Amino acid sequence: MVIGGTILNLVAENLLEPSLTGRALQLSTWYVFVMFFATIWLLGPIGALLAMPVGVLIVLVLRDSERTSWAAAMLARDPADHPPVRSLSGPWSETD
Numbered sequence: 001m002v003i004g005g006t007i008l009n010l011v012a013e014n015l016l017e018p019s020l021t022g023r024a025l026q027l028s029t030w031y032v033f034v035m036f037f038a039t040i041w042l043l044g045p046i047g048a049l050l051a052m053p054v055g056v057l058i059v060l061v062l063r064d065s066e067r068t069s070w071a072a073a074m075l076a077r078d079p080a081d082h083p084p085v086r087s088l089s090g091p092w093s094e095t096d
Contacts, residue, residue, distance in 0.1 A: 025056055031075045
């Protein structure tokens with residue numbers, strides 16, 4: 001009984017949680033997995049709490065610039081659903 005519960009817990013934490021978190025936040029599963037373990041390695045238990053807010057912040061910052069929107073598209077779950085956000089330029093911009 002204890003072994004079955006341990007196996008079920010390991011499967012839920014290591015396989016299901018990154019997939020479901022990635023779906024909810026529109027991030028790819030591998031990115032959720034890497035961010036979670038990288039922040040735990042760098043920051044310890046606090047990293048577990050900060051992994052997803054920092055991960056989403058990174059994607060939003062990358063998505064804001066046209067130069068880095070390709071990186072945000074790689075980290076998003078479905079890049080077609082989330083086109084890059086246009087930069088906040090005013091009428092004085094010469095790029096239009």
